[in-house]
Amino acid sequence: DAMVIQNPRYxxxxxxxxxxxxxxxxxxxxxxxxxxxKSSQAPKLLFHYYDKDFNNEADTPDNxxxxxxxxxxxxxxxxxxxxxxxxxxxCATSRDPSTNEKLFFGSGTQLSVL
Amino acid sequence: xxxxxxxxKLLSVFKGAPVELKCNxxxxxxxxxxxxxxxxxxxxxLLLRHISRESIKGFTADLNKGxxxxxxxxxxxxxxxxxxxxxxxxxxTYKYIFGTGTRLKxxx
Numbered sequence: 001d002a003m004v005i006q007n008p009r010y011x012x013x014x015x016x017x018x019x020x021x022x023x024x025x026x027x028x029x030x031x032x033x034x035x036x037x038k039s040s041q042a043p044k045l046l047f048h049y050y051d052k053d054f055n056n057e058a059d060t061p062d063n064x065x066x067x068x069x070x071x072x073x074x075x076x077x078x079x080x081x082x083x084x085x086x087x088x089x090x091c092a093t094s095r096d097p098s099t100n101e102k103l104f105f106g107s108g109t110q111l112s113v114l
Numbered sequence: 115x116x117x118x119x120x121x122x123k124l125l126s127v128f129k130g131a132p133v134e135l136k137c138n139x140x141x142x143x144x145x146x147x148x149x150x151x152x153x154x155x156x157x158x159x160l161l162l163r164h165i166s167r168e169s170i171k172g173f174t175a176d177l178n179k180g181x182x183x184x185x186x187x188x189x190x191x192x193x194x195x196x197x198x199x200x201x202x203x204x205x206x207t208y209k210y211i212f213g214t215g216t217r218l219k220x221x222x
């Protein structure tokens with residue numbers, strides 16, 4: 001089945017140790033998103049790629065970076081994770097946001113920072 | 115500021131009872147409204163969207179522009195409806211704004 005795949009499901013890192021989360025899609029969608037979701041909070045958009053164009057949200061910390069080497073893959077890099085970065089990270093895709101297309105989500109990566 | 119509000123964190127109803135999950139929005143322009151659902155151990159997925167006017171799994175949602183609401187309703191709740199429900203809005207851009215979610219528990 002075409003889908004959005006996130007690896008790993010659970011990730012544990014140490015305070016200050018760089019970590020990378022990965023997302024791949026077989027939907028051939030133009031747009032890929034990274035959301036951060038903390039307990040009992042709404043998913044918060046960190047950034048998105050429209051094809052190769054990177055768009056950062058104004059309030060996304062510099063500690064968070066992203067790469068999209070090709071249409072299928074997108075990575076979230078956290079350069080120096082702090083305790084406050086422990087959260088669920090959701091990857092999502094959409095075909096064409098200008099037509100209000102729905103989002104397709106991955107299963108998420110639960111990040112713990114020790 | 116653009117905002118989606120779900121006032122209830124938790125809603126418990128008995129099986130067979132009517133369900134209404136509330137969603138209010140504050141949005142410039144004419145947003146498209148969605149309900150997403152997350153069942154236990156599953157990914158977030160679309161339940162329904164305003165523009166399609168569908169009834170999915172017995173759920174419906176009516177957009178009330180006067181009250182800026184998009185409440186989700188079902189006349190008779192089933193145990194399998196127990197899940198986390200998120201209301202979301204977008205307006206032809208990349209940005210989808212989500213509410214904080216309502217956990218629905220349907221009791222036997």
